[in-house]
Amino acid sequence: MTDGGKGTQDDFLHLDGYHYERLHRIRAEGRGEKYQYFAAVTAYQLARWYDHNRFCGHCGSRMEMGSREREMICPNCGNPVYPKIMPAVIVAVTNGDRILMTKYRNRGIGYYALVAGFVEIGETFEDTVRREVMEETGLTVKNIRYYKSQPWGIADDLLAGFYCDLDGDDAIRMDEEELSEAAWFERGQIEGQPDHLSLTNEMMLTFRDGREPSGGEGRGF
Ligand SMILES: [Zn+2]
Numbered sequence: 001m002t003d004g005g006k007g008t009q010d011d012f013l014h015l016d017g018y019h020y021e022r023l024h025r026i027r028a029e030g031r032g033e034k035y036q037y038f039a040a041v042t043a044y045q046l047a048r049w050y051d052h053n054r055f056c057g058h059c060g061s062r063m064e065m066g067s068r069e070r071e072m073i074c075p076n077c078g079n080p081v082y083p084k085i086m087p088a089v090i091v092a093v094t095n096g097d098r099i100l101m102t103k104y105r106n107r108g109i110g111y112y113a114l115v116a117g118f119v120e121i122g123e124t125f126e127d128t129v130r131r132e133v134m135e136e137t138g139l140t141v142k143n144i145r146y147y148k149s150q151p152w153g154i155a156d157d158l159l160a161g162f163y164c165d166l167d168g169d170d171a172i173r174m175d176e177e178e179l180s181e182a183a184w185f186e187r188g189q190i191e192g193q194p195d196h197l198s199l200t201n202e203m204m205l206t207f208r209d210g211r212e213p214s215g216g217e218g219r220g221f
Contacts, residue, residue, distance in 0.1 A: 023154065030195060037197060038151065045153030049083050057081070087119040088157045089128045092203045092212070093141055095166040095184065099207050100137065103181040111193050112185075113200050116159075129162050137182050138173030139166060145213050147206075150199040161199050163212050 023044060026037055056063055056074035063072040063081065072081045092114050093100040101112040117132035119125065126144050133141050141164040149160045174182040190208040193201040206212050 027195065027197065034197060038153075041153040042151065045156060046083065049156075052084075053081050084156045085151075085158050086156045087125070088117060088152075088159050089119065089125055089132060090159050090161045090200050090203060091115040091129050091133055091141075092147075092161070092163045092207055093133055093137075093139060093166055094163060094207065094212070095170055097187050098184040099187070099190065099204070100133075100139070100166075100172075101183065101185050101190070101204070102136065102179050105176070105178060105180040112181075112191070112204070113193075114203060116200070118157075125160055125162070129164060133164075136175045136178055139170070140168050141165060142167040147203060147213060148199065152198075159199055161203050163203070163207075 021040075023041060026032070026040060050072070053063055053072045055061065056077060056079050058079045059074060059077045061074050061076035064075050065071075066073045066080065070083060073079070100115065102115060103110075103112055115133050115136050117128065117135075119128045120131075123131070125146075129144050130141060133139050144162050144164040147161040147163055149158060151157070152159050170184065172182050172184075187208050187210065190204050192205050196202070203212075
């Protein structure tokens with residue numbers, strides 16, 4: 001359950017031995033293993049998806065669960081609907097021993113993060129990396145190289161993390177609507193986030209420790 005949900009506990013299934021807990025509390029209190037947190041988030045993502053796909057978007061009939069795979073299917077027109085997964089990128093822009101870190105302006109997140117954004121229709125991941133870095137900071141990048149991915153079900157995301165190198169001028173022109181801060185930091189200046197759940201945090205600490213995938217001319221995209 002999230003704090004933003006309008007439902008009450010009476011709207012939900014109850015099973016002996018189980019109870020509902022708010023996701024932000026599970027995260028804040030750091031209970032359980034990392035995989036348990038991600039299982040809970042995935043359960044929340046699925047529950048929300050079922051709730052939001054009760055009727056066919058094409059003909060308005062009541063949807064039914066598919067019998068062969070995880071899908072909702074319209075018994076009238078055959079329209080299948082699959083779980084909503086939105087691809088997004090996290091980008092670590094590096095320039096030698098410096099990394100670009102940012103703070104969001106209006107999301108209530110007080111710590112540093114990396115450039116991030118959703119893939120738009122028709123884009124490759126590499127296009128998204130270049131566009132988001134340009135939009136948020138005015139910088140041009142090269143040698144884009146994939147690191148790893150992470151589901152982030154609270155926002156229906158599948159995050160793909162990339163490292164890339166600055167290409168040319170390092171002067172930042174920040175998007176002031178999106179960000180409150182964007183700056184270069186040396187490896188030794190990097191402080192991690194309060195917990196170790198996010199791929200963003202892992203990528204920042206990996207760079208701090210000099211373990212990022214190597215770049216150089218002629219590699220990456
Ligand atoms: Zn239909």
